[in-house]
Amino acid sequence: MVRADLEDIAPEALEREKHKKREGLRDLPGDTSNVVLRFAPNPNGPLSIGHSRGVVINSGYAEKYDGKIVLRFDDTDTRVKPPLLEAYSWIEEDFEWLSGRGADVIIRASERMPIYLKQAKKMIAEGYGYVCRCEAEEFRKFREGKLDCPCREKKISKNLEEWAEMESGDLVEGTAVVRVKTSMSLPNPALRDWPALRIQHSPHPVVGEKYKVWPLLDFQSAVEDHMQGVTHIIRGKDLMDSTRKQTLLYEHFGWSYPETLYWGRVKVHEFGGFSTSGMSSSISKGEYDGWDDPRLPTLRALRRRGFEPQSLISLWSEIGLTQKDISISMQTLEAFNSKNIDGICERRFFVSEPVRIQIHGENIPSEAKIARHPDGLILGMREWGVKNSIFIQNEDLIQAKLRLKDFADIEINGSNAQIEGEERSDNRPIIHWLPEEISREAKMFVPEGEGIRELAGMIEDFELTIGEVYQFERVGFARLVKINNGVAELVWLHN
């Protein structure tokens, strides 16, 4: 009835935008007039592909709302995940490479300790925090049984006294912790009097032995987000309870908690269980060459192989911000990358497992010209001098009649090839090849399972630039990383 009326009055009102996929990032909730976002990694290694989601999504929103982004190093643990001094600048570089710009504000939690310590003392003084002397195991029982820990009822003055002992270093590690006094009867056990600061006497790589008490993530992060005026927190949904814990703290301090969004767990099919600390120890054991080893899921490795930052941006934008736990494949990233680089990569030949053959014929052309790029996106030709001796791939040798790309039709007999004509005369297979004079020894490193396969071959020695990604025709994309004793070293990218 209503619908029938509408059809008369305003038929366009019934038109619904269907069959359309939403483009770009979903709108941010809340006040978006002055967006401040943050990206907060632990500086215990360079950024990995997993971190890249945070960089891409946060920078995407910063751009969308003309907001600011804070890069904060959460380096308040010297024991379990100790900071790596070099990692701070690595991360800044990785961030800039990926987002195309530096962060608006860069801070290290370790440099902001006075603020956290002051806030902790305030919390204790106001009776919202207390020094708990229970052992971890002991407290676990109280938490599980919804029982108050005896330390909970201590007088504020006593708590402040013990806090002073913690700060001064008089208390040894493990003998005291500052807890936020929420409630022990909360249905969610994670929120019951959660720990905010603990004693750590081991030196910090940045500030040394200056501090004896260090905040845990939930406390440090909560305080710092407020100090920086963060309006929107985008974090993994494994940190949902952090939001709940921190909200309780904010309520106590009379602050208002930022809008919070979450993403789910991401697994990259090709990279099973890599953790920053795991990679770190594998590298020091010599199992990998370094953080940019092509088998590693670090941004440095992807960069070294030849991935463009735009490809990561496309990937994460396509995935968007969802709370689903997902499992993605490098194939998807590679598809984006192929599209991004195909038009800008010069073509070259790489003859793997080369076989030398002699070419014979009446009038062998003395030179060959092959386009730098087949679609003319890059102008110009690769020009070679040609004599009798050439290399072709061992696997191409089995064919009898072949065409040497952009050169001549041939027929192979043993290790000799007869030229049948320069023009293409039929649709015999076309292979890539190299005159001996233009060939340079090369090694291509192809990650394969746990190891790296070293593919020996000859690379076309025509205007090679170190650091450049080339598309090797009929082979795939690879990056020229160096020329070592005359041997070109290539790192495989993808097909």
Next chain:
RNA sequence: GCUCCUGUGGUGUAGUACGGUCCAUCAUUCCGGGUUUUCAUCCCGGCGACCCGGGUUCAAAUCCCGGCAGGAGCACCA
């Protein structure tokens, strides 16, 4: 055990707040074809999905209830 999150083709995603026009979008993979002196790029076509069971309703991917499955937190890690 307690608390929480998520379930749309092989993978990822749109649609779900306001139920219909959704025989369900787009990307990627895969399959087939076209262009191409690369097994690249590009173009065309195809296969393929609403976790299950009830309920409400003329009508459910969408609302309700109950299952099931996957993931996370309950660290003196981040």
